Amino acid sequence: QLQVVESGGGLVQPGGSLRLSCAASGFTFSNYAMNWARQAPGKGLEWVSGIGSDGGTTYYADSVKGRFTISRDNAKNTLYLQMNSLRPEDTALYYCAKDHQRDPIPYPSTWKTHRTDFHSWGQGTQVTVSA
Numbered sequence: 340q341l342q343v344v345e346s347g348g349g350l351v352q353p354g355g356s357l358r359l360s361c362a363a364s365g366f367t368f369s370n371y372a373m374n375w376a377r378q379a380p381g382k383g384l385e386w387v388s389g390i391g392s393d394g395g396t397t398y399y400a401d402s403v404k405g406r407f408t409i410s411r412d413n414a415k416n417t418l419y420l421q422m423n424s425l426r427p428e429d430t431a432l433y434y435c436a437k438d439h440q441r442d443p444i445p446y447p448s449t450w451k452t453h454r455t456d457f458h459s460w461g462q463g464t465q466v467t468v469s470a
Contacts, residue, residue: 341365341459343418343435348464355425359464361418361435369393369413372438375420376452377431378463384452387433388420389443398445403429425468432463 347359359375375387388409389398397409408421418435436457438444446452454460 341437343437343459343461345433345435345461345464348433348466350467350469351425352470353426353468355468356421356423357425357466359420359422359433359435359466361420361461363416363418363435363437366437368411368416370441371458372441372443373411373418374436374438374443374457375409375418375433376436376457376460377429377433377466379428379431382431384434384454385431386446386450386452386456389438389445390418391443392441396443398443400446401448422466425466427468429466430468431466433466434463435461 342364344362372391374389377387378384387400390409394411406424410419437459439458
């Protein structure tokens with residue numbers, strides 16, 4: 340059974356760092372692009388970052404570019420998101436999502452993310468940035 344499970348969220352002060360992980364199972368992880376998306380309280384889904392199946396291509400939303408780094412370890416079937424210089428506006432439920440194909444798509448900042456953009460989603464891990 341296909342499954343993606345996020346972990347690593349928590350409460351952090353502004354300017355701090357967190358590393359999210361996503362453990363994948365039930366499919367050939369190395370064949371698919373993977374993504375991180377988030378949903379802040381009272382707002383819609385926002386695509387955050389995507390990475391190609393071999394890790395060679397990465398894309399970021401303008402809102403996180405230069406602060407977040409996506410990576411993957413295909414030997415461990417695990418996706419990561421290193422988040423630095425966190426801001427209160429980064430507070431959200433962060434989701435890991437399996438893509439439909441090998442190559443990620445660089446969604447523009449005007450894109451309205453929908454669940455159907457990706458094949459499978461995890462349950463999410465909460466990140467709260469507050470003093």
